[in-house]
Amino acid sequence: MTGVKTKATDRFTEVFGTKAGTVYQSDREGCWYIDFAGKLVKFDYRTLLLLKKSIYRVDIEQLLLDSSKSPEIEMVFICACNHCYFLNLLQIIALKELLEGTFAMLELNQILHDRLSRMVI
Amino acid sequence: MKDIMRIKCLLSADIEMLLNQQIKKEAHSSAMYLAMASWCNQNGFDYSSDYFFKQSGEEREHQLKLFKYVLDMGGRAISPDVNGIKQEYTTFREVFEDALDAEVAITQSFKNIAAACMKEQDFVTFEFLNWFMKEQREEEYKARRALELFEVIGEEGTGRWEIDKHVNKIKYDSETAGA
Ligand SMILES: [Fe+2]
Numbered sequence: 001m002t003g004v005k006t007k008a009t010d011r012f013t014e015v016f017g018t019k020a021g022t023v024y025q026s027d028r029e030g031c032w033y034i035d036f037a038g039k040l041v042k043f044d045y046r047t048l049l050l051l052k053k054s055i056y057r058v059d060i061e062q063l064l065l066d067s068s069k070s071p072e073i074e075m076v077f078i079c080a081c082n083h084c085y086f087l088n089l090l091q092i093i094a095l096k097e098l099l100e101g102t103f104a105m106l107e108l109n110q111i112l113h114d115r116l117s118r119m120v121i
Numbered sequence: 122m123k124d125i126m127r128i129k130c131l132l133s134a135d136i137e138m139l140l141n142q143q144i145k146k147e148a149h150s151s152a153m154y155l156a157m158a159s160w161c162n163q164n165g166f167d168y169s170s171d172y173f174f175k176q177s178g179e180e181r182e183h184q185l186k187l188f189k190y191v192l193d194m195g196g197r198a199i200s201p202d203v204n205g206i207k208q209e210y211t212t213f214r215e216v217f218e219d220a221l222d223a224e225v226a227i228t229q230s231f232k233n234i235a236a237a238c239m240k241e242q243d244f245v246t247f248e249f250l251n252w253f254m255k256e257q258r259e260e261e262y263k264a265r266r267a268l269e270l271f272e273v274i275g276e277e278g279t280g281r282w283e284i285d286k287h288v289n290k291i292k293y294d295s296e297t298a299g300a
């Protein structure tokens with residue numbers, strides 16, 4: 001089992017990681033793997049953007065102020081990709097942080113590509 | 122690390138969002154003109170009704186043009202919800218005032234998208250927008266000319282009947298039209 005995992009991560013590049021989770025990119029498959037909340041889930045271009053959208057849409061402040069729900073209540077996220085996360089408020093904050101870092105890194109990666117390998121002179 | 126984001130889509134998230142907002146605006150314009158066509162028809166302004174039917178169709182084409190561009194560039198085109206369409210007008214003139222206001226707002230909107238394209242050097246989309254810039258010249262011209270008929274002809278007596286007859290004849294064919 002561990003052997004399989006090491007082998008798998010060899011093909012992955014870490015995009016961004018926090019204490020709560022890590023996002024890897026697989027160049028070969030052209031997709032991303034998110035290691036979060038105890039599972040490793042594969043996202044392609046379209047579903048990663050859908051996940052970003054559904055997480056960014058959550059109004060965290062409003063949830064914090066909402067006294068009718070206890071913070072332990074878990075929430076369901078269906079991100080149109082055969083997977084759903086059951087997350088509590090803290091996990092939502094953590095996933096948002098992870099995604100923000102990830103998209104910042106992907107943007108940086110694009111800038112690097114533009115400046116270094118896409119130079120047209 | 123491969124730049125998958127860029128490989129999959131030419132558009133940045135911001136530009137894609139702006140284009141989707143524009144798609145919604147064009148859908149709204151199309152629905153607005155259709156409501157105007159209905160009102161004019163109900164009130165006996167047949168030529169104006171025809172004119173607005175045609176305008177409604179054109180706006181739908183604008184919507185699709187933008188929609189297909191977003192898809193062609195690898196983006197996510199969103200079919201918009203359209204609501205809040207004004208169905209009733211107090212006067213014949215008000216219809217044309219609203220039409221011109223709407224076209225001016227659309228021109229401004231395209232200018233904003235072009236400015237955003239410039240800022241992030243998306244010259245591909247910038248060039249695509251040229252078609253719309255020129256189209257807005259014509260759209261604003263026609264809407265302005267239509268409203269001017271109310272001054273030139275006047276609404277008294279058979280004035281409105283006369284205005285209605287002229288609306289359909291407005292053409293943007295001055296020297297600068299082709300350029
Ligand atoms: Fe339009």
Ligand SMILES: [Fe+2]
Nearest residue numbers: 150180224260
């Ligand atoms: Fe228009």
